[in-house]
Amino acid sequence: MMMSKPGISGRRRFDPFLLLIFLLVLLLTLILARAVCTLPMGGEGLAGEVARFQQQSGVESPVTAVLLNFRGYDTLLEVMVLLLAVIGVWSLATASFVKNSFATSPVQISVVRLLAPLMCLVAAYLVRQGTHLAGGAFQGGAVLGAAGVLLLVTELPWLSVVPSLLLRIGLLLGPLCFLAVAILCMFSGRQLLQYPSGEAGWIVLLIESACAVSIGLTLASLFAGGRPGGDVSDD
Amino acid sequence: MDILHNAGMFFIILGLPFFLSGTVGLLRFPDIFTRLHALTKADNVGLGLIIFGLALQSDSWLMVARLFLIWLLVLIASSASCHLVARCAMQKKIQPWSRP
Amino acid sequence: MSRIYIFFALILLAAIAAGMVRILRGPTAADRMMVAQLFGTCGVAILLLLAKGLDNMVLLDIALVFSLLAALATMTFVRRTWQGNDGEGADGYPS
């Protein structure tokens, strides 16, 4: 940004490296175009397969059925990846809750007071909606994370006030819940993540709610940019 | 039913010029305060009219409630961010435009 | 009949596309940021019109999320980028 003053000279110089990148990108585009052109046309893919087993999945939305039932292990690993991301960020830095030297506008504080609970409510609504329409754990978790970010931006440093143990439990809630269900399924004589038939509905909802909490906390912790060290630094 | 539909359409069509004038204001007005004014007021009136029109055409009260909730949220968001940006611009001592 | 709603949505999309010129031009950082605000309001209107035109009520949820999060980017911008940034000139350029 400091370099971004208009009128910096030498911007348009010829660079052989850029030419190489351009050629490589062109090559990639051609390969992708060829791959797209050779796709079988008119096939319905796996949509019919999903529709056939929709009844067993316990939910009405095909997307949620695929994410949490048919391809449950995939989602399990994704949730683990999010957890790993937080662990990585936490081991790199401590969060600095920067105090802005300007006072927060009272308007902002009251708007946040109004919006943050509403966001939590909408997050719950989206998770609930995920069983039959669009929505689900990731969407709800993202809205929950946005609520956390909103509080952090307004300098209500909840992340350093919440007991560390509680925060860690919240972060682990989704993955642990998912794993527990997966392993319990194995103990009762089924495959990994093969839910008992007829009870898949509430199991999916349980996993989704737990994951939404974890994803929301994960996103908010990633925004804070480090392990909440506890004290508020002023910079 | 039909008259409600037509009235709704009337309000939606009435709302569109507000959006267009908001964009024109954003592009043509001389300084940040006037642009804020154009953007956060005209657009919200336009959205309100469109939502009112859609509410007249909708067939359930739940839908009407959801539409008005959305409008309320946009109103809160716009007014709050308008206030924050304008306050910050005043703190930075950006001079409001005046007729030369 | 549903085509008329799509036509309205098209007009609003054109308004958004025109508004983007302000991102490139806008002298201060806040001018650029305001376009995101315009996108929020116009985007909600487009989504509502599309919901009616395509008869897909899920879009109302997306509009709800849009409107809920519309203020977040601007608030972050004001608190974290614009305000209390001491290396900045009066023109608001994040120099």
Place this chain on the structure above:
Amino acid sequence: MTLIMLFDILLVATLLWLAWRLLATEDIFKAVVLFISFGLLMALAWVRMRAPDVALAEAALGAGLTGPLFLSALRRMERIRKEERRVDTDEDRDDDVKAGNKRKETI
């Protein structure tokens, strides 16, 4: 249904133009704003591709989270850069800085 096609074409054209400007611009802040706008429009594009789930996620992440994340990262970057500069000026022009204490002007 040519009207909806027109809508799609305008949407795609705007998205491509945004992406190009986003990559070509030299001002990082401008790029961030363009990216936020890109996210909002991308949500509309997902709607048109009949993927409301993805559109919801894009609306929440693109509009709500990545924008603040980038703005916050930008601020952090600038602070780090400023501290580096401060060290530089301390080494180079120690007397100047001490005498005038004009850190802000040297930056």
